[in-house]
Amino acid sequence: MRWSALSKAALPCVLALGAGVASAPAMALVEEITAVFRPDPSNPMSNKFTNTTPESGMCAWHAGAIARCKALGIFGLRYNDFFADSTDIIPANHDDPRKAAYFKVPSAWRDVQVTHAGTGATETLQMRIAAVGTVWIVSRPPGVSAWAAPGMNWSHYWYNGAPPCQGVGYIAASEISAMFFWIVPEGAGACSTRPSVPIPRMSYRQLEYAYELKTPNPLGMEAGEYKGTISYTVGPGGDFDFGDAMIPPDNVATFNFTLNVEHILKIDLPPGGNRIELLPHGGWQAWLNQGRQPTRLYRDQTFRIAASGRFKMTLECGRVNGNTCGLRNGNGDEVPVQIAVSLPHGLTDASDEAVNKRALRLDGSGTELFQATQYVNNRPATLHFEVGKEDVSEMLKHPGTTYSGAATVIWDSEV
Incomplete structure (x- = not known):
């Protein structure tokens, strides 16, 4: 008796999250996030997508932040076109944190539906923002010493994180500026700090952030390409909220996802x-x-x-x-x-x-x-x-x- 076996090649199945940052004419931050599932014969029990978005910023370039980001499973990006300028004097020791340095990002999980390009099959991934940072610049006087308090160096919160945010052991500073990066726990809400003396002018230049993903089980997905999008509001009261004192021109942050699955x-x-x-x-x-x-x-x-x-x-x-x-x-x-x-x-x-x-x-x-x-x-x-x-x-x-x-x-x- 004769018989033959025919194996048809599987279609590629990859989770792709494209990594490109652009400042859109309509004042929008746009990121392309890419990830892929490709079975690894050397590690057959690892059935997860691999994030292939090129990293930038602290999670990619600073040793302490790299280690922390990897341990937390988060991925960092730097958006160089971001800026925000103060609309008024930053008051000293004000009771309203929104009038000082205020950072609230969408740190709770959001669902994102992704759709197979060929069949229309849908899956759900989840995303949250897990870290935030920027470069701030203040007028001098008072310079960076405006953030000092009795018994506490001006850099204390910027280095260690303003609760509930957590520092990564990094700060780079001059007499009028500092670059910082904070980890934001899940569902943390806002992180803020206030100066001890008034600051006439303040600005932010570039935006650092890290995101965390929960991807669907690739073994249950069809081979091929899945795409999806999620948008966040930016500005006072938005998903990305920098308080009432610092107003960015961007009003939307959009993340485009491409998931590629390459089955064997x-x-x-x-x-x-x-x-x-x-x-x-x-x-x-x-x-x-x-x-x-x-x-x-x-x-x-x-x-x-x-x-x-x-x-x-x-x-x-x-x-x-x-x-x-x-x-x-x-x-x-x-x-x-x-x-x-x-x-x-x-x-x-x-x-x-x-x-x-x-x-x-x-x-x-x-x-x-x-x-x-x-x-x-x-x-x-x-x-x-x-x-x-x-x-x-x-x-x-x-x-x-x-x-x-x-x-x-x-x-x-x-x-």
Whole structure:
């Protein structure tokens, strides 16, 4: 009996979050965020997207911030076109934090729907802003000493973070300016500090921030490209809120997401594995020597599979016999051969059930969808070929003849 295996290449599946910063004419911050899922044979248990957005700013360039950002799983970007200028004198020791240095970012999780470019399938990722920083410049006098307080250096909050924000152990300063970067805990609200003496003029130049992502499970996603967008308001009372004293020209911050999923589906047969000889258990000796009729003819053919996404299996036959393939001898006598598949742990059917001797049929029923619950890398699986007892009895009526046929088993990632 001859059969062949065909594995169709999987479509790419990547989570892409593009990294480009631009200042749009309509006063908007626009970021392209990119990420990709590509199975890693050296780490098959890692079933997560990899953020491929080029980083900039503190999370990319300062050793202490790099370590902290990596530990928290956040990604930093610098927006050089950002600026904000004070609308009035920054008052000293004011009870209203919005009249001084005030930073509120969307640190709570927001849902973002992403849509498959080809099929329209949707998934949900989540995003939050997890850090913020800028360069501030003040008039002199008073210069940076305006932020000093009794028993406390002017740089205390800028270096350590104004609660609930947390510093990363960094500040770069001159007599009139400082660059800082604060981690913002989830749902933290506003972080603010106030000067101890009035500041006639103050401005911000560039915006540092970091974002955190919760991406969908790529193993349950179709291969290909997913896109989605989320927009935040900027300005007093907005999602990005710098208080009432500092007014930026931007009024919208938009994040465009591209998720690319690159699944693997690879089938390896052993040498000669495409030629199947069906035999009774223990061979033909019991029949030849004792006349004991075999109860079945069979062969279990192992193969190896690597899979990270969805696929289906179908059957094509050189000779059709009912809903399966047929074997025929030279006289035209024919019997059906039953073909089934068993898949390794980590691959299930559409109901999350294990796949054990699942029948392959010409109509495709029962094998329309298999899915990876984890990346399965080069694991053994089995194809089962069998002629049942009644059909063996029919074959034994024609001793000395050979029955043969062809079956094509197809693993198809285009589900």
